[in-house]
Amino acid sequence: MIHARQLRKAYRDGADEVRVLNGLDLDVRAGEFVAVVGPSGSGKSTLLHVLGGLDASYAGEVEVAGVRLNELNDVALARFRNRQVGFVFQSFHLIASLSALDNVLLPAFFDVEAVAGPRRKRAEDVLARVGLIEKKNRVPAQLSGGERQRTAIARALFAEPKLLLCDEPTGNLDETTGGEVIELFRELHRDGLTILVVTHEDRMSTAAQRVLRLTGGVLRPSGGEGR
């Protein structure tokens, strides 16, 4: 599902160059649930953005779901993000003025092939899948933290992506709510979805099949963690 070779990316911090990805290699099989752990600022989110086609300024080669991201222009990358991957962020990133249903429908706004009737049905289905169909017309401010994250997960699932990329998905949730979200990821994984989570939380990484540690800009297996 994911093949990354010799990924390199550096930031300029004043006069210094900070290498967050330094020849990173990664292989994730289809249907795998992988957690990437590491300290803050180690480049976990950057790796996620590169793999999701959200950040195109890097060196190296990335192939996701059979698509070589290096060869895509902006429009093709947008289409890739729309169809092949779903993002889940720590801060949910819902649009405050839109209802839960419209937030879930957001990817359809940018899909020229989406048809109004079926896409609404699909949005309601994924909201039902995450247990929020009763609250579909509520705006994010009327939802709890866990409900917001489940709405964000529903949005990520809307286009039936092959890969779910999650950036600290339980970071803003209490233990109970975070546990519910982790359980939801487990269910999705059982249904065959490939999931890559970056996290620094043990409870999240223990849910994954495989745990990798990002240090010094490269990934290494993390012993003693994962299922």
Place this chain on the structure above:
Amino acid sequence: MKASSLRRLVLLSLARDWKGAAFSAFGVAIGIGALVFFISLGLGVGRVVQQKVFPVEATLVDVVPPSISIGILGGAKLDQSTVDRLSKLGDVAQVYRKMNVRIPAASRYDGPFFGSHLRMAIEVLAVGVDAGLVRKDVLLGDFSDPGAERPIPAIASTRLLEIYNKTFAPPRNLPQLSPNLVVGFTLPVQFNRTFVGGATSGPVVEAQVQIVGVSERALLAGITIPLEAAIRLNRIGNADAQTFSGVTLVARDPSGVPRIVDRVRGMGLQIDDQERRLAQNAGAAVMITTSAMALLSMLICFLAAVNIAHALFASVRARAREIGIMRAVGAARRDIRSLILAEAGVVGLVGGFAGTIGAVALATGVDRLSASQLPNFPFKPDTFFSHDWRIFAGGVALGVIAALAGAFLPSRHAAAMNPARTVAD
């Protein structure tokens, strides 16, 4: 992105910050409203000047004999042979001769006048013209010399009638006259007779003159009669009945007028372009005033565009994360650009419509105020404005263009934002 999706996102975005959008639209409305108002006013006043005050037909060229004769043989004469040469010029479709009645004429009238009683004694100026020049305005009978025993048909000037109605008649409690009403009015005229000059040679000709129409082509301060009648009267009064006072040439096409003018001058004749120059000068004055006002309005539109740019830059900064989310779920840079431009386009469209409607309302108010408050001066129009749909459409279009121009840089800025950075927690 589909148009339906774009429309939905734009409406959602504008509804969220409707106050800001309304303020931006208000700026556009002020600029467009001022522009539409002043352009409508300028074109409306220009139309009155061109069509009523100084009506000039683009295809007509008035030829007159040279005013100064130089040399032993004198200047070119405007006789029949010259007229024949003029008629053979390329680009000339018609030739209409004119001859002044070169003997004095006076009228003394004491009788009924459209429900009033009129007593007057006036000197009369008259010019004879070929019937074709005024035929379209003749409403009664045939415009030809009927001979000595019957009334001479005459055409009055449209502008003279206007001056009578607005200036002469009101203080004298005389009735207002329409072109149709004056047709058939007959007054006695004594040719070869004057109240103000000395004795004349030849017999006095007692005649009746009957108004048969009103025309913009008629003599302003006098009457226009058939050419044959003018020749007959000049002969009776021993005046020149051979040479013409002027010739009106009708060009096949307005573009042929400059060539005709060159050839006529080459024949030693002159062009009587006094009316045309007056019309051009008045038109130029109106155009300069209108242009100045339009420029001021354009400046307001520019400021509205700058305001939109500022507002959108602020909006884009505030919505950076939202734009990042859109990019994350599949928006391309061009989708973001389209979204920002479409938001501005709607603001411009609403502002343009509001401004145009406001301008039309203001113009209607000014016209009503003018009708009720201003005195009835000559050539006072029913409306001072040109209510042309193209001006309105142009106003709305300019509103959209101004808004899009204002949104150009913010849309590029929004599209260029790094989504990975804006969604970073």
